[in-house]
Amino acid sequence: MSDATDRPPLRVTINDVAAAAGVSRATATRALKGEGRFAEETRARILDISERLGYVPNTMAAELAAGRTGTVGLLLRDASNPAYGLLFSRLQDEANRCGLDLVTVTIGADSGGTKQVTALQRLLGMRVAGLIVATGGVTNAQLEPFADQVPIIRAGRDATGDRVHSVAYDEQTHGALLAAHVETLGHRRVAVLATDPAASFPEHVRATAMRDHLEAAGVDVTTLPVGAGPAEGVEAALALASTGRITAVMCPSDYRQLAVLRAARDAGMSVPADLSVTGCDGILPGADLLGLTTVRVPVELVARDVVVAMRSLLDSDSDDLVRRSHAGPLVPGTTAAQPSPPRDSFQGTT
Amino acid sequence: MSDATDRPPLRVTINDVAAAAGVSRATATRALKGEGRFAEETRARILDISERLGYVPNTMAAELAAGRTGTVGLLLRDASNPAYGLLFSRLQDEANRCGLDLVTVTIGADSGGTKQVTALQRLLGMRVAGLIVATGGVTNAQLEPFADQVPIIRAGRDATGDRVHSVAYDEQTHGALLAAHVETLGHRRVAVLATDPAASFPEHVRATAMRDHLEAAGVDVTTLPVGAGPAEGVEAALALASTGRITAVMCPSDYRQLAVLRAARDAGMSVPADLSVTGCDGILPGADLLGLTTVRVPVELVARDVVVAMRSLLDSDSDDLVRRSHAGPLVPGTTAAQPSPPRDSFQGTT
DNA sequence: CTGAAAGCGCTAACAG
DNA sequence: CTGTTAGCGCTTTCAG
Numbered sequence: 097m098s099d100a101t102d103r104p105p106l107r108v109t110i111n112d113v114a115a116a117a118g119v120s121r122a123t124a125t126r127a128l129k130g131e132g133r134f135a136e137e138t139r140a141r142i143l144d145i146s147e148r149l150g151y152v153p154n155t156m157a158a159e160l161a162a163g164r165t166g167t168v169g170l171l172l173r174d175a176s177n178p179a180y181g182l183l184f185s186r187l188q189d190e191a192n193r194c195g196l197d198l199v200t201v202t203i204g205a206d207s208g209g210t211k212q213v214t215a216l217q218r219l220l221g222m223r224v225a226g227l228i229v230a231t232g233g234v235t236n237a238q239l240e241p242f243a244d245q246v247p248i249i250r251a252g253r254d255a256t257g258d259r260v261h262s263v264a265y266d267e268q269t270h271g272a273l274l275a276a277h278v279e280t281l282g283h284r285r286v287a288v289l290a291t292d293p294a295a296s297f298p299e300h301v302r303a304t305a306m307r308d309h310l311e312a313a314g315v316d317v318t319t320l321p322v323g324a325g326p327a328e329g330v331e332a333a334l335a336l337a338s339t340g341r342i343t344a345v346m347c348p349s350d351y352r353q354l355a356v357l358r359a360a361r362d363a364g365m366s367v368p369a370d371l372s373v374t375g376c377d378g379i380l381p382g383a384d385l386l387g388l389t390t391v392r393v394p395v396e397l398v399a400r401d402v403v404v405a406m407r408s409l410l411d412s413d414s415d416d417l418v419r420r421s422h423a424g425p426l427v428p429g430t431t432a433a434q435p436s437p438p439r440d441s442f443q444g445t446t
Numbered sequence: 447m448s449d450a451t452d453r454p455p456l457r458v459t460i461n462d463v464a465a466a467a468g469v470s471r472a473t474a475t476r477a478l479k480g481e482g483r484f485a486e487e488t489r490a491r492i493l494d495i496s497e498r499l500g501y502v503p504n505t506m507a508a509e510l511a512a513g514r515t516g517t518v519g520l521l522l523r524d525a526s527n528p529a530y531g532l533l534f535s536r537l538q539d540e541a542n543r544c545g546l547d548l549v550t551v552t553i554g555a556d557s558g559g560t561k562q563v564t565a566l567q568r569l570l571g572m573r574v575a576g577l578i579v580a581t582g583g584v585t586n587a588q589l590e591p592f593a594d595q596v597p598i599i600r601a602g603r604d605a606t607g608d609r610v611h612s613v614a615y616d617e618q619t620h621g622a623l624l625a626a627h628v629e630t631l632g633h634r635r636v637a638v639l640a641t642d643p644a645a646s647f648p649e650h651v652r653a654t655a656m657r658d659h660l661e662a663a664g665v666d667v668t669t670l671p672v673g674a675g676p677a678e679g680v681e682a683a684l685a686l687a688s689t690g691r692i693t694a695v696m697c698p699s700d701y702r703q704l705a706v707l708r709a710a711r712d713a714g715m716s717v718p719a720d721l722s723v724t725g726c727d728g729i730l731p732g733a734d735l736l737g738l739t740t741v742r743v744p745v746e747l748v749a750r751d752v753v754v755a756m757r758s759l760l761d762s763d764s765d766d767l768v769r770r771s772h773a774g775p776l777v778p779g780t781t782a783a784q785p786s787p788p789r790d791s792f793q794g795t796t
Numbered sequence: 797c798t799g800a801a802a803g804c805g806c807t808a809a810c811a812g
Numbered sequence: 813c814t815g816t817t818a819g820c821g822c823t824t825t826c827a828g
Contacts, residue, residue: 104594104595105591105592105594105595106570106573106592106595106596107595109804109805109806110805110806111805111806119814119815120814120815120816121805121806121807121815122807122808122814122815122816123813123814123815125806125807125808126807126813126814132808132813133813133814134813134814135813135814138813138814150591152567152570152571153571153805153806154510154571154573154804154805154806155506155568155571155572155573156505156506156507156509156510156571156572156573156804156805156806157506157510157804157805157806157807157820158571158805158806158807159506159806159820160504160506160507160510160804160805160806160807160820160821160822161805161806161807161808161819161820162806162807162808162820163807163808163820167568174535174538175525175531175532175534175535175538176531176532176534176535176536177531178528178531178731180531181525181526181528181530181531181532181534181535182525182526182531184525184526184531184552185524185525185526185531185552186526188524188525188552188553189524192553197568198551198552199549199550199551199568200549200550200551200552201548201549201550202534202535202538202548202550203538203542217502218505218517218547218549220456220502221502221503221504221505221506221508222505222506223456223504223505223506241455241500242455242456244454244455245454245455245456245457246456350731351731354731354732354735357735358734358735361735380730380731380732381528381700381701381704381730382704382730382732382733382736383732384708385704385707385708385711385736386732386735386736459820459821459822460821460822461821461822469798469799470798470799470800471799471800471821471822471823472798472799472800472823472824473797473798473799475822475823475824476797476798476823479823482797482824483797483798484797484798485797485798488797488798503821503822504820504821504822506820506821506822507804507820507821507822507823508821508822508823509804509822510804510805510806510820510821510822510823511803511804511821511822511823511824512804512822512823512824513804513823
């Protein structure tokens with residue numbers, strides 16, 4: 097036995113395998129990946145030896161030499177948010193269903209923009225074959241320069257320009273669906289928690305769509321500007337409700353809806369009798385038990401679309417700019433109902 | 447200007463940078479990473495040029511040449527489960543707080559064991575500096591061979607042998623805590639949903655601990671064997687409850703607890719009046735609103751411990767085997783209460 | 797302080 | 813069918 101035999105696993109190179117099998121590196125390579133011409137008998141022996149030696153191909157060396165990468169990079173946002181966790185999970189599923197290898201790099205929710213760039217660089221440094229960006233933390237401008245070198249798809253939110261692809265959630269429709277529901281229920285005085293675009297752009301879009309839709313329908317809208325904190329604006333909304341100023345509060349996310357429900361419970365207000373509440377996301381396990389009124393974001397659809405698009409971009413089946421968006425269904429719950437007849441009529445809105 | 451100037455971003459090599467700056471590759475390398483000796487003025491120029499050219503270092507080449515890797519690999523289980531999503535998120539946070547670069551590879555929940563090995567190979571192929579394994583899908587036996595080459599830490603569950611480190615959840619204590627709670631509440635006839643070890647080992651440990659604890663306390667335990675499906679055994683449990691055979695059902699996860707609550711609601715049974723229910727995990731947003739009785743798994747603690755341990759393993763501060771486990775707190779909810787006085791006394795347990 | 801040279805482990809044409 | 817020969821892009825002694 098050659099001395100390679102007792103070299104520890106990760107230090108075994110293809111040279112060791114080749115030597116032990118009495119062939120050249122080139123032959124070993126070919127046999128190992130089953131490409132090109134080689135004798136079946138040789139191949140069997142090489143495979144056997146490589147396994148016995150515990151050979152693990154050095155990906156870096158392989159890809160460096162081959163000049164191409166087999167993996168696509170996924171830039172992800174903090175996965176503690178179930179919405180992103182689920183997207184992550186579905187992207188992975190779809191990816192290995194389509195034979196794509198995904199390598200993920202995440203940025204903590206708290207870190208500043210610098211970190212995000214670091215993560216991007218790390219992925220690009222690996223010379224990934226494609227890039228899926230599922231975070232708002234990196235701007236289109238930062239992406240653009242690389243879009244010519246590697247296909248880039250934004251997942252979940254829109255891209256701009258004509259080089260970065262995107263498969264997004266149709267947050268505008270989500271907001272509109274919810275607003276329509278609330279309005280149809282008969283609410284005439286509604287508060288909308290309007291998230292600052294810098295805190296969460298998707299939430300901002302939802303909130304804006306809600307407000308626009310409500311106003312267009314002649315509803316009296318009170319806009320409550322909020323930041324990133326999930327409990328912001330909740331107190332104000334309850335105050336408004338307790339004075340009869342509003343009969344419903346629309347939240348741009350289920351997290352905020354939960355915060356409102358919590359506060360309402362603590363304040364002894366009953367939902368939906370005293371106040372109707374809506375959210376958006378619809379992916380919390382147990383949302384049905386809580387009766388959340390929400391929109392179920394089409395995570396699976398977006399994930400599939402992203403991966404399929406990436407596949408064909410990589411296979412050069414098409415070079416067209418991918419720019420799609422999907423809306424999910426309204427999920428009527430028990431947190432929103434018809435407004436109770438106003439007890440104080442000083443707000444005589446017919 | 448050299449012709450390198452208008453080469454697209456990812457094709458710019460350090461040669462281009464060096465050439466444009468009129469220095470050698472070696473100098474460029476040193477200046478770029480700020481190591482070794484060099485003139486500040488030279489460095490400034492090189493940095494400037496590299497940025498102007500959009501130079502992105504080729505990680506594969508760098509690490510291949512340097513012979514070491516700066517990243518640690520994370521092998522993850524499907525993140526659609528919020529428990530894993532949160533663990534993932536916290537690991538990331540801790541990692542970049544400690545200056546560790548994490549690269550993640552996941553395996554879909556549905557894939558067989560083969561996939562998991564592929565993922566492992568992919569990480570090992572990258573010659574990661576360390577490995578964090580947060581999935582039960584890969585066995586200790588598969589890990590062992592590499593444990594000498596690279597520090598491996600299991601996160602969330604125990605390892606065996608004396609080479610693979612672990613920072614685990616103390617599921618046994620979790621089960622015992624819940625059982626003690628139920629018993630203290632006064633339940634004498636309890637059903638336990640016992641998950642098959644192959645379906646979910648952690649759940650199996652929890653269930654076993656519950657049963658053991660209850661039996662030791664002289665409680666009459668009915669074991670309901672279940673597989674991976676979250677709704678399995680639920681019907682049986684309700685049937686038992688409706689005949690007064692049991693007054694409580696203990697689930698080894700909050701998912702199952704939700705399933706029981708759902709079924710109970712649909713069957714018109716009221717919780718906890720007709721039946722007490724417990725779960726385990728405690729990380730669902732909104733668990734408080736549902737009043738889930740559960741144990742809050744110490745995700746943050748485990749994440750921090752894992753990363754800290756990895757840090758010192760990498761720094762060779764210590765070579766001791768890390769083998770810790772943490773238990774989380776009981777979260778008494780409104781789904782479990784004292785049993786109502788038995789309507790049928792044919793089960794005259796004092 | 798900087799350049800020259802020797803690879804890291806592997807692949808990919810080419811010749812045999 | 814298999815061996816030879818060049819590198820991939822970068823780091824790192826070791827001389828200047």
